[in-house]
Amino acid sequence: MEPLLQRMTKEDAHLLFTNSQKVKFIKGATIYNEGDSADYLYFIHTGEIRLFKRTGPNKELTIFTRGEDDAFGEIGVFSGLKYSNTAETVTDSVLYRIDNQTLENILTDNGGIGLHFTRWVAESLEASKAKIRDYIAFGSEGAVASVFIRYSNMYGVVTTEGVRITEPIMIQDISKHIGISRETVSRIVNKWKERGIIDNDNKYFLLKKVDYFKQLLVCEQCGVENCVL
Amino acid sequence: MEPLLQRMTKEDAHLLFTNSQKVKFIKGATIYNEGDSADYLYFIHTGEIRLFKRTGPNKELTIFTRGEDDAFGEIGVFSGLKYSNTAETVTDSVLYRIDNQTLENILTDNGGIGLHFTRWVAESLEASKAKIRDYIAFGSEGAVASVFIRYSNMYGVVTTEGVRITEPIMIQDISKHIGISRETVSRIVNKWKERGIIDNDNKYFLLKKVDYFKQLLVCEQCGVENCVL
């Protein structure tokens, strides 16, 4: 999925930045908490952000992640008074934040920018709905497969051996995306390793048989563009 | 969640209608299929529409439903070339459809209308993400509870006995929302009936202890506005 800022002209992006305030966060910092008043939309200059919901003591569900040139906080800013997720940095991050009212004024005056926002949110919605399908309809294996496919769409490099994922993936990250126990995810991944479907060098995975995943998830109908985490 | 057309002025809604084409469908008709070219956004004048994905032979997953004054098809129109869901009428329906390009022109010229679209899509996104949480994080009971809570937010009437849901609900409808077998849903619902948590007159349900559901789903943080199906 194309990051929000890359969809617009430099001038439009500049307009948003000049109306924003620069804020820095170190790795692992919390930018806002679920339930906080939703005052800002955040643009990611550098870094990566994980949005998640807490579902119990020591239990989290990752809702999505966003990276450079993208934005987050739309859920609160456009649709409610409060953020419905917690936002946390995955890496050191430099963000620009624009307040609610300033943003609305810009969008009202500038339908072109607004249309980019609508498309961006609509694609996020698309991604979210496709996730529901994948996570629910094909059991635990389907859910894990879906996470791998989505990583491969985001960070995959095609090689002769298969698709190499350039971002490190931890088993427990996968587990947090799909709400399945770490142990079960571990067992599924190891079964696939034995069968030669995937391979890994510690946290770096190689999908040797992407078709196995696509078949499992009945991917024919589904475009790849919005199949992301 | 407020239907799209009710968010805007009559003039703005009128502008959209005059650029649209009226189409009628009988109950159970398919408006478009997953994979069809996404040429139109549809406004619902009267009727109710169910959007779903097919996940196997005789297996469907309901993605969402929309009713009067609302719209659907945004996924294709704003974000892709193809519809990613199948749209089917639940009741006889009168729709207006506007083609892709005409809509984009209107939104580009009119940031105010565009902002309503963005908010509407952002709230749908919010609903979708909250669903993921509910359906995944609290087991089968949580998923079923979530469907009831969402029905009650959409069609609930508060009475001295509890919340009465004015729309008929079939067990297999619930099952299609959450991807859990009909039999399991049936067993869960009957267990709750025995315990006095819910009651029903055939398809009409009464939630006697809404708090039981809210506790199960840890609803404290979550606003009710976008907690819909």
Add this chain to the structure above:
DNA sequence: CATTATAAGTGATAATTATCACAATTTCTG
């Protein structure tokens, strides 16, 4: 109103997944 068609309930059983309790690996840090 009898007859189909749909939907729902249920027992038995198989399959899947979670949980617990550690052991083994890998990564981090001084």
Add this chain to the structure above:
DNA sequence: CAGAAATTGTGATAATTATCACTTATAATG
């Protein structure tokens, strides 16, 4: 590089859920 911390693997067992094969109940139709 050693020791600590974090992550992963694994066996045993419990809990949950799906599936199958019916039966029962409800709704639709001529």
